[in-house]
Amino acid sequence: MKEWQSWPRFRYEAELDLRFPEEVASMPGGRALFACIQCGTCSGTCPLAMYMDYSPRKIIAMTRAGFKDEVLHSFTIWLCASCYACAVECPRKIKITDFMAELKQRAIQEGVDPKRFPVSVLAREFFKAVRKRGRSTESRLVLRLYAKTNPLKILDQALLGLKLLRTGRFSLHAESVKNRQQIDQILRAVDAAKATAFVDKLARDVRREVAHT
Amino acid sequence: MKYLYYPGCSLKGTNRAYEESVLASFRALDIEIEELEDWNCCGATAYMAVDEMKSFALAARNLALAERQAPDHPTLMAPCSGCYLVLSKTQHYLEEYSEVSRTIDGALQAARLSYARQVHVRHPLDILIHEIGVQQISSKVRQPLRGLKVACYYGCQIVRPYAAFDDQVNPKTMDHLMRTLGAETVDWPLKTRCCGGSLMGTLPEVGVPLSYILLKEALKRGADVVATACPLCQFNLECYQDKMSRQFKERLEIPVVYFTQLLGLALGVPERQLGMHRLLVPFTLPAARGGARVHA
Structure with missing residues (x-):
């Protein structure tokens, strides 16, 4: 696994991915990203900033500059606990929490989320359980999380487990929901709509390229 | 008026005492509530990390079901902060972004559902203070919580990013309710500071200090008990006290209850119906101190 604090390294302009900021900004309300004035209020408000490899302010600057690899490989995006403290303080009304969620989605899609890192494993396992049953069962989710990250943790948490068992918790x-088929239909329809939107966007891009040449 | 009730996964699992105390205290106040039939997981924060549009679609199914079940005045009460936020956020996104609106309507249609944007999502605190009113509540108090010092903890997601029914920086509805019940509320500035959320389960080395700070501040301010309005906050603040004590090398113990449990106690609801027996750190009312504990 990568170290939490990595050594600074040189990055050349030619290596940056300038499509990345545009892609990220395509999320709902995402254009606000370009309005960031780098004031650092987000980093100052964030209760988790001290544990992050890049502060929220830096993540925004790096996204805009095209540091795709660093941003998507960062621990920062997985440390965001979605408390929205930054989002309500941001003087430019950037939905920073949603922006972090967008980056998590992209990291998972590209398969670069840290492996065996509990936060992303939990997100994936939760997603799978709800996709299948329409509801999540906390106890099963937690056991699956430990099994996939660090099975020894089950022992560490055994006493708490016993207490919860004793109190009927x-x-x-x-x-599970009764109408699982309905959940399946809804989620499949979202996938289909996304595929259509993707093809449409591709077609638009191609047309634009053709018009340019 | 009847309220539809959206429990969410947590209130059926580890945090069933929240459900028990909401149902029992609302019954004691003669407020009619009915569970949303065949509700599904709201998607929570974790789903957003994998696929935001699907998380909106999941939440929208619940909104569509609510409209179907109560066509006249669909008010959906969500006690869990996470569910409350996700359901509210979905409504905001449906209104603000046409591409979200189009996709979600299409997805619902594929499952022969529709959502006409009529549902009012509300938190029980909002309903108690702004709908039922403190006068009505105080007239039903049987056992005032005299001498009890409560630290009201609202957590993040009730007031952020949308503060629909309370002040965003210094919320007061729970404090108001507690004083109505005869308790004292301590003045503490951490009312809405993050408890660590799901990081407590995934990265305890990060989550434990966040929750520890909250409890420590509450103790320093003389609180006897912390009242919460969120299942995850309650779990983090209560169930990890052993871990906090070990990590910070001091005995730390303070009861953490749901605000609805204190409401129920004041209304004279039997402790068992409020799920008091499910607490890991037992809670005693000042009146009962020196004698029996509130629960066996």
């Missing part, structure tokens, strides 16, 4: 019964 721990049940392995898998919760």
Whole structure:
């Protein structure tokens, strides 16, 4: 696994991915990214900034400059706990929390989210469970998380597990919606709509390229 | 008026005492509530990290079901802060972004559902203070919480990013409710500071200090108990106290309850119906101190 604090390294302009900021800004309300004045209020407000490899302000600057690899490989995006403290303080009304979520999505899509890192594993496992059953069962989710990251943690948490069991707070019964088919139909329809939108965008890009040449 | 109730996954699992105390205290106030039929997971924060549009689609199914179940006045009460935020956020996105609106309407249609944007998503604190009113509540108090010092913890997602029913920086609805019940509220500035959320489960070395700071500040300000309005906050603040004690090398113990449990106690609801027996750090009302504990 990568170290939390990596050594600074040189980056040449030619290596930067200038499509990256445009792609990220295509999220709903994403254009606001270009309005950032780098004031650092987000980093100052963030209760987790001290644990991050790049502060939220830096992540925004690096995204705009095209540091795609560094941004998508960063721990910062996975440390965001979605408390929205930065988003409500931002003088340029940038939805920083949603922007972090967008970067998490891109990291997962590109397969560069840190492996065996509990935060992204939890997100993936949660997604799978809800995709299948329409509901999540906390106890099962946590056990799966430990199994996939660090099985020894089950021992570490055994005492807490026992206490929860004794107070009737721990049940392995898998919760599920009755109409699973409906969940499936809805989520498939989203996939289909995304595919259509992607093809449309591709067609638009090609037309633009052709018009230029 | 009848409220539809959206429990969410957590209130059916580890944090069922929240459900128990919401149902019992609302019953004691003669407020009619009915569970949303065949509700699905709201998507929570984790789903947004994988696929935001799908998380909106999941939330929208619940909104569509709510409209179907209560066509006249669909008010959906969501006690869990995470669910409350995701459902509200979905509504904001449906309104603000036409591409989200189009995709979600299409997805619902594929499952023979539709959503006409009529649902009002509300938090129980909002309903209690702004709908039922403190006068009505105070007239039903059987056992005032006299001498109890409460630190009201609202957590992040009730007031951020949308502050629909309370002040964003210094929310007051829960403090107001607690004083109505006869309790004292301590003045503490960490009301909406992050408890660590799901990081407590994934990266405890990061989550534990965040929750520890909150409890420590509450103790320094003389609180007897922390009242929460979110299942994840309650779990983090209560269940990791052993870990905090170990990490910070001091005995740290303070009860962390749901605000609805204190409401229920004041209304004279039996402790068992409020899920008091599910607390890991037992809670005692000042009146009962020196004698029996509130729960067996």
